[in-house]
Amino acid sequence: MRRLAVALGAVLLLTGQAIAADDGKGVPSIDVSTISCRDATALADADTDAFASLALWLDGWLNGRINETGYHPGAITARTAAWKAACRTAPDATLVSVAGGTTAGAAAVAVAGDGGFDMAFLKCFQFIDLEAEDRSRAVAAIRWIDGWHAGALGESVVNTGGHLYMTDAALQGCMKRSYHRKNVIRVLAGKHR
Numbered sequence: 001m002r003r004l005a006v007a008l009g010a011v012l013l014l015t016g017q018a019i020a021a022d023d024g025k026g027v028p029s030i031d032v033s034t035i036s037c038r039d040a041t042a043l044a045d046a047d048t049d050a051f052a053s054l055a056l057w058l059d060g061w062l063n064g065r066i067n068e069t070g071y072h073p074g075a076i077t078a079r080t081a082a083w084k085a086a087c088r089t090a091p092d093a094t095l096v097s098v099a100g101g102t103t104a105g106a107a108a109v110a111v112a113g114d115g116g117f118d119m120a121f122l123k124c125f126q127f128i129d130l131e132a133e134d135r136s137r138a139v140a141a142i143r144w145i146d147g148w149h150a151g152a153l154g155e156s157v158v159n160t161g162g163h164l165y166m167t168d169a170a171l172q173g174c175m176k177r178s179y180h181r182k183n184v185i186r187v188l189a190g191k192h193r
Helices: 002-014 037-046 048-065 073-089 095-103 124-133 135-153 163-174 184-192
Strands: 019-022 027-031 157-159
Touching (some): 048 073, 048 135, 048 157, 073 095, 124 135, 124 184, 163 184
16 A cells, blocks of 8 residues: 555656645545546556546446446556546546546456455455455455445545555454445445445
8 A cells, every 4th residue: 555655656747737735744635527538547557556546436326326336446546547548549538528538348358267346245244254364355345345335425536545544444443343234335335324
């Protein structure tokens, strides 16, 4: 996560338009409704992991806007590649307009065997197991869910430093005996939205 913050900080120095420091804490926030393709491409060139994190959140955001809870990593990877390619041909467009225009079609279809599932049915006990098995996948799930909530609520700013904290908060919420069978998407909404 620190690497993501450093990469976004470097892009902030280069671009400064849609990326701003968050609450004086030095953790970059990105307004996905205004970030240009030029800025997104600079981020992708500076750190592919940072761009992948932003793209994962943006995918959740786009899905939240249409109330779709299907999470498909293979399709997200395909969409991210399509977004990068489209941004390189239209650097003055916004990332959101390019993402919205390339999400429909073949890249939006789930890839068989990509480990996709419906986030609306991810239970706390499954999330606890996922985090114990592979923390990076748990953080990715939280990042996507955070994007989904923001999209559903009409928000457009991602705080790039908050997802590790949100993962820990979701774990704490899920470990309560009464929450064990609750859906993570609801637990996270109750803690952060």
